Amino acid sequence: MMSGTDKYNTLVVVTGATASGKTALAIELAEHFNTEIISADSRQLYRDIPIGTAAPTECERSRVFHHLVGCLGLEDYYSAALFETDALAILKEIYKKSRVAVVCGGSMMYIDALCRGIDEMPTVSEPVRAYVLRLLNENGPVSVLAQLQILDPVYYEEVDKANMRRVVHAVEICLEAGMPYSQLRTGNIKERDFNIIKFAIEWPREELFARINSRVDMMMNLGLEDEARRALAKGSFNSLNTVGYKEMAAYFRDDMTRDEAIARIAKNTRVYAKKQLTWLKRDSDVIWLSPVDAFDRACSVIERKTASASSHN
Template sequence: MTDVACQLNAELQQPPVICLMGPTASGKTALAMALFDALPCDIISVDSALVFKGMDIGTAKPTAEELARYPHQLIDIRDPTESYSAADFCQDALKAIAISRAKGRIPLLVGGTMMYFKSLIEGISPLPEADVEIRKAIEIEAKQKGWLAMHEQLASFDPISAERIHPNDPQRLARAIEVYRKTGNTLTQLTEIKGDKVSGNVLQFAIAPKERSDLHARIELRFNQMIEQNFKQEVVALKARDDLHHDLPAIRCVGYRQMWQHLQDECDHDEMVFKGICATRQLAKRQLTWLRSWKDLHWLHMEDENNLQVILSAVSKL
């Protein structure tokens, strides 16, 4: 047997990785807890909002009691002032998966941040970290010349990225120019290179509603429950800090952005609730759009009571 074949065989002998994806409010957490009761597994969160400390109600984070019984990794690992990229997630998740497998347990990845799943399964491109000085220089140049001129500049050395990035999207436009100025390689060139990814058997499941209206009803119910659970006071506490502002990724999270606006008297309570529910529905729509193009995906229906057995059956066949 060749070295490559031996390595492949060793990877397949490892416990499988279960990926449980789906839109917000579809019941992923409850199904993950049922799997934890049925299998020797470790739950690893795949959620860009749950990483933030002090953001519990608006993210629908499992309660302290639930976390005590069903430990989740990659929850409460960042302060809201900090960022957490897909690259950060992959590094943390691959480490957690390796530790879980070394114990003979099954890593169970659960969440709705599709970019994290995609990066982990396919491998993430080796893009450089943000460079504050280069970004400042680009912003100054954009003020002088305009973003349309910056877009034309991008098109001169990376026409593929320029075709994909709209001139009215300064954040992505600046990032593409920054990458080129820092590395000498275009964003297109670097995204074609894939780094480390999860190995071995990976079972991918997505839980989704049969009818979109059912998910919409769940989203509205859950948002109103958050309001009753004192979501407002949670954001009041965040807003009282002098190091948080509305442009941070944490505060831009769905629900938090709308409540922050309400606390700044930009909208009344009813309008905040309406906007929050609409934004959550839009998030769910984007998540489902991602999933429809996903490869090797097993679909589960939100209303089906047999979802647990379907996953257990798939695991038993490996």
């Protein structure tokens, strides 16, 4: 495997908080470098929820080919480990045509899985998945958390207990492996045979929150309510255990008014954005871009680094 300055291909990662402008920048960069985009969004994978996940539109996808968007049914299982495998396979094909590939998304575990690698985990069998899903649906998050506390008290203390997708996954792995999830995580970084450049667009906090509020209003105008009704009518899938659909579900149950649900979507999206920013601030490899000249600055960095890589080959 190549290392250091011997690496010839480049992976451009466009990440950042929700509503920060990732998709627009990624498309501009992919057009400029005549390449394709791999989505690193754990919800845009699902084909029936494009509005609530802010998936690239048909127009945007006609400009640049997007991988891993709208390719799964709501009932389908997916994980960071599967993303790592799929994305690496897609990159091999992209690099046959272009020296640059673009990854775009705000699912930080997916970004880390591709850039740093992920520990080998057992494949979760259907009976285990069905058991944990039934536990969640019939007895609620508290029961799944209690199960995790018994199976893996170490991971229970560190996991974000509001992130039920992560909690559910940990319980599934514990049950499948017959040992604590925390013992399977080594944290070792895998060597990649391509250069990695990470970008994120940095907005003043209040401006980012205003963009989030505007996006939620736009989603409602585009038909998020009807989309959520159709999706939730199909079943209680883990793919719908996310901001937008959880609040709409509460509205449909008459647990809150429509206006309350919309306000809660905006609030929970802002909370999610804060978590994304906290994660990103810990990554010293991220190059922060101003919204004013994000494309020009990113191009400059990419061209300089790819030219440097070429000169060593």
